[in-house]
Amino acid sequence: MTTLTRELKPLLLFLVTITSSTLLPVQPDDTNHVYTPCADTTVQVSDGFTLSIAFSSSKAFFFNSTLQLSPCDSRLSLTSQNSQISVFRPKVDEISLLTINTSSFSPGDYGGYMVAFAGRKYAARSLPAFVANSTYTVTSFTLVLEFKKGRLQNLYWKRDGCAQCSGNSKFVCLNNQDCAIGTSSCKKNGGSVDCSLGIQMAFSGTDKHFSALNSWYEVENLRQYSLYGLYSNLKDSLTSQYNNFF
Numbered sequence: 001m002t003t004l005t006r007e008l009k010p011l012l013l014f015l016v017t018i019t020s021s022t023l024l025p026v027q028p029d030d031t032n033h034v035y036t037p038c039a040d041t042t043v044q045v046s047d048g049f050t051l052s053i054a055f056s057s058s059k060a061f062f063f064n065s066t067l068q069l070s071p072c073d074s075r076l077s078l079t080s081q082n083s084q085i086s087v088f089r090p091k092v093d094e095i096s097l098l099t100i101n102t103s104s105f106s107p108g109d110y111g112g113y114m115v116a117f118a119g120r121k122y123a124a125r126s127l128p129a130f131v132a133n134s135t136y137t138v139t140s141f142t143l144v145l146e147f148k149k150g151r152l153q154n155l156y157w158k159r160d161g162c163a164q165c166s167g168n169s170k171f172v173c174l175n176n177q178d179c180a181i182g183t184s185s186c187k188k189n190g191g192s193v194d195c196s197l198g199i200q201m202a203f204s205g206t207d208k209h210f211s212a213l214n215s216w217y218e219v220e221n222l223r224q225y226s227l228y229g230l231y232s233n234l235k236d237s238l239t240s241q242y243n244n245f246f
């Protein structure tokens with residue numbers, strides 16, 4: 001009996017290991033111990049990666065009116081201006097949707113533009129993206145994080161030229177790139193739409209072991225808004241609202 005148990009144990013362990021790595025989704029350790037967005041790091045697939053989104057006016061992101069700096073750069077003195085910051089930690093190469101609930105936060109009250117950023121010496125920042133003013137609100141964005149050997153190189157907003165809202169009378173196409181709804185339709189202003197922001201994130205480039213990050217290609221092959229259906233925890237909020245629209 002005892003002997004049998006001893007012989008079985010390693011076998012069971014072995015089986016469990018095989019099963020967990022082949023059949024079940026593995027949750028390997030997060031080896032990235034940098035949790036602040038204003039520090040440098042290199043990552044591998046399955047690590048968490050901390051990035052931040054700052055809300056302010058478009059001009060608050062520029063030093064001396066011309067040079068766009070990372071919000072981590074103290075020369076911008078963003079903290080002394082009308083601004084808000086959200087911090088996120090998505091998993092590298094997983095398609096994730098960052099949401100910012102606007103029931104108690106109106107981006108329009110903080111200048112109406114946002115910049116995604118991470119890193120200090122190797123600071124990366126996106127261009128400012130228009131989110132909202134008293135007339136229009138844009139609720140859906142796609143952000144691409146481009147890595148090279150595991151170090152963040154670039155953050156950019158990927159737009160689809162209003163393909164998702166053309167012909168839909170509830171939307172206005174701003175600058176041929178963003179689908180916007182009237183800010184007066186937002187719940188906060190007595191309307192019926194939950195104007196929370198959804199930021200679809202995707203990874204491209206290579207991790208520190210030169211493994212290719214592929215989630216960007218997956219996003220590109222799917223229609224942006226159809227992805228909302230994948231986030232079951234949002235089914236009753238963001239999803240149903242988009243289902244009503246498309």
Ligand SMILES: *[C@@H]1O[C@H](CO)[C@@H](O)[C@H](O)[C@H]1NC(C)=O
Binds near residue numbers: 064
């Ligand atoms: C700011 O810009 C002005 C004019 O464009 C220039 O003369 C000045 O040197 C700049 N200041 C700094 C600190 O770069």
Ligand SMILES: *[C@@H]1O[C@H](CO)[C@@H](O)[C@H](O)[C@H]1NC(C)=O
Binds near residue numbers: 099101102238
């Ligand atoms: C935002 O928060 C409000 C109040 O807590 C909630 O009713 C609403 O469903 C939330 N929206 C999203 C998209 O999570």
Ligand SMILES: *[C@@H]1O[C@H](CO)[C@@H](O)[C@H](O)[C@H]1NC(C)=O
Binds near residue numbers: 130135
């Ligand atoms: C709101 O933003 C839109 C698009 O950027 C712009 O055309 C419009 O003039 C702005 N409205 C106000 C009140 O600032």
